[in-house]
Amino acid sequence: MTKPVPVSSRAANIEYAIRDVVVPAVQLEAEGHEIIKLNIGDPIAYPGLPTPPHMVDAYVDALKSGKNGYSPSYGLPQLRQAIADDERRKGWEAKAEDVYVCHGVTEALQLIFAAVLEEGSKVLAPGPHYPPYMAYPQMFGAETIEYQLHQNDGWKPDFDDIASKMDNDVRLLVLINPNNPCGTVCGAEDVDKLLAIAREYPNCIVVADEIYDGLDFTGRHVSVASRSSDVPVIALNGVSKVYYAPGWRIGYMALHDPSSRLELVRDGIERLLRSRLCASTPAQMGYLAGLTGDRAWMSAYANRVMKQRDHCLKRIAAIDGLEVEQPGGAFYMFIRLADEHWAADDKAFVLRLLHEEHVLLVHGSGFSPELGKGHIRLVYLADIEVLDEAFDRIERFLQKYRRTPVIS
Numbered sequence: 001m002t003k004p005v006p007v008s009s010r011a012a013n014i015e016y017a018i019r020d021v022v023v024p025a026v027q028l029e030a031e032g033h034e035i036i037k038l039n040i041g042d043p044i045a046y047p048g049l050p051t052p053p054h055m056v057d058a059y060v061d062a063l064k065s066g067k068n069g070y071s072p073s074y075g076l077p078q079l080r081q082a083i084a085d086d087e088r089r090k091g092w093e094a095k096a097e098d099v100y101v102c103h104g105v106t107e108a109l110q111l112i113f114a115a116v117l118e119e120g121s122k123v124l125a126p127g128p129h130y131p132p133y134m135a136y137p138q139m140f141g142a143e144t145i146e147y148q149l150h151q152n153d154g155w156k157p158d159f160d161d162i163a164s165k166m167d168n169d170v171r172l173l174v175l176i177n178p179n180n181p182c183g184t185v186c187g188a189e190d191v192d193k194l195l196a197i198a199r200e201y202p203n204c205i206v207v208a209d210e211i212y213d214g215l216d217f218t219g220r221h222v223s224v225a226s227r228s229s230d231v232p233v234i235a236l237n238g239v240s241k242v243y244y245a246p247g248w249r250i251g252y253m254a255l256h257d258p259s260s261r262l263e264l265v266r267d268g269i270e271r272l273l274r275s276r277l278c279a280s281t282p283a284q285m286g287y288l289a290g291l292t293g294d295r296a297w298m299s300a301y302a303n304r305v306m307k308q309r310d311h312c313l314k315r316i317a318a319i320d321g322l323e324v325e326q327p328g329g330a331f332y333m334f335i336r337l338a339d340e341h342w343a344a345d346d347k348a349f350v351l352r353l354l355h356e357e358h359v360l361l362v363h364g365s366g367f368s369p370e371l372g373k374g375h376i377r378l379v380y381l382a383d384i385e386v387l388d389e390a391f392d393r394i395e396r397f398l399q400k401y402r403r404t405p406v407i408s
């Protein structure tokens, strides 16, 4: 018998629920079934929301005009400037030198975690949350602690819970705004409460993941950096969601350091950035065109997304066994399974629905075993007809198992 070469426990412990459920779906597709996929937060996976042509043209022009070399490690200077200008429009004095271009927010997160976390450090992140906030910190010997989002209060952060979980080991306090998977939008009052808590801990940096900020249907969204005159904030954003180009893998972190405390962390981040060379050069040119060109298209896209949200809310209200809080932004719904047996095993719901009705969702416990359980996440970017077909099947499935006991 050959023995497999061992894998590191750091890699073996990584979970990414959103893509994990794709494995059985691919199997079903290989058997000839057509699957309605409402699982992935990739706007390009759904028709009607293409990357704006002027951005694509700029990317293609960059390729054709030979911009195929490495860029500076921190990003193309003109892109860093355009991002800083954009952050300034959001209300804080960002400079080009504060901006570091990465392979998406996901790489920015890995670099921040690598630069800040030590054995025994903690990351305080919302529960439920986007999975890498749980998966990556453990690679650095750190631990992610979740603070509660309140379902009955539009999935708003529980500030008492945050305050009670803060201590000097919490090096990063995360706000995802608008939130994935719940769609919560925090306004100025909430952001100020979060900053007031962080202010008491001088080694703590607020990580503000604002990658969905152009998809705010409430008008309340504020940049966290714009509200802080003392607490250090790292703002995260990029091309994946509101510029509709996730496959380009371009994002950034912008360091807001109003009380000059990030000198060492900045140096660490810069060392890490130099050691991984740079982000894709032509893709940076595409993003630059998005930031500097006309953005009228963006509200047209957001209106379409909001209409789809409203349609889903109506459908869910009429289905026995599903309950949802109206999301204020992003393009996700975090739906409660009201039937007891499904509430107790959301993954079984997702897998059985996939096999029987060929609709793919993500189980809520994949976004937090404790605080997400009993839910499903649905991406509402598909065409209304496709969403309707998915809801018809979900309703049929729920009714069937209300009549017949579930065999596990």
Ligand SMILES: Cc1ncc(COP(=O)(O)O)c(C=O)c1O
Residues within 6 Å of the ligand: 041, 103, 104, 105, 106, 107, 130, 176, 179, 180, 209, 211, 237, 238, 239, 240, 246, 249, 250, 251
């Ligand atoms: C909250 C959040 N942050 C970051 C990302 C990924 O960003 P990027 O594509 O820039 O790596 C996602 C993707 O779903 C997300 O939901």
